Amino acid sequence: MATLEEERKVALQAVLRACNACIHVQRNLVSEETITKKDDSPVTVGDYVVQALIIHELSTAFPDIPFVAEEDSETLESKADVLAHVLKFVNKEFPDLKQEEVLKTVAKGSGYKGSSSKRWWTLDPIDGTQGFLRKDQYAVALALMEDNKPILGILGCPALHIRRNDATSPLGCVLIAVKGHGSFIRSLYDNTEIKLSVSEQSDPVQAILTESFVSRGFAHELNAKLTSALGVKAEPLRIDSQCKYAMVARGDSDVYLRLSSLDYQECIWDHAAGQLIVEEAGGVVCDFRGNALDYSFGRKLSGNAGIVCTNKVLHDKVRQAIQQVNVFGSK
DSSP: OOOHHHHHHHHHHHHHHHHHHHHHHHHHHOOHHHHHHTOOHHHHHHHHHHHHHHHHHHHHHOTTOOEEESOOHHHHHTOHHHHHHHHHHHHHHOTTOOHHHHHHHHHHHHHOOSSSSSEEEEEEEEEOHHHHHTTSOOEEEEEEEETTEEEEEEEEEEEEESSTTOTTSOEEEEEEEETTSOEEEEESSOOOOEEOOOOOOOOGGGOOEEEOSSOOTTHHHHHHHHHHHHTOOSOOEEOOTTHHHHHHHHTSOSEEEEOSOTTOOOBGGGTHHHHHHHHHTTEEEEOTTSOOOOOTTSSBOTTOOSEEEEEHHHHHHHHHHHHHHTTTTTO
């Protein structure tokens, strides 16, 4: 059986490879015309390329560990033009892979439903579709689960500077966490790792809130009520994808809140990597009811409602604000 150190090494290499593939797909297929026409094929190409690359690399190294990933091979097989692009980009990294092998590799992400295996991977190949198309923030999000809890999390953020407010700092970073061993950040192109820590902000008035760039449901409206209850003065930091978790883990933000509707069920690949990275940096992640995120239901966080991600000193105050706003009414 592979060690967690070996899994970390191979997984990190796979995410680095995938991030570079995303950059090439974006340069060659994403344009202003793409966004105007709302053509989703470029981001679909990117999703499938990343899913194929990462699953191929990890399943070669660790053949007994199954996957839960976002994309399915049936949709890809039905789109000949997209499949041709995917094969071209995958073959830049693995020239010997044929079309049938690429389809089988992508399919490995949808065959496993979760919870029946001691260890399994979960992958969001490109988290933040709109950010990817706008050439803004997006993430390659990979987590290794054990007993339905994340024990290894990696976020590849190709458009994120190492330091948020320093445009001269390296563009493109990766955040890595192993359970019990802390969180770290490194450049896409330099293997020097720097230990991460969440902020020590204890005054909610001075806190920086992170939320989704685009509001789904009542998300921005609800967050406005919660920040008002907390007394937060600063405008929210709006950003796509699990880069929001990165902001909290790095101390660039103090709170990340996500609840689009009371009945929406979050996908597990949207949170597993980010959760571990924040927790290993000293933060807290739970749902709006204060419950731990439960990954035992399969592809959805069916037992949870919303996401609360904070540093430890603000956590209780955020939970009090949620109770004050009475998010769930009489439920």
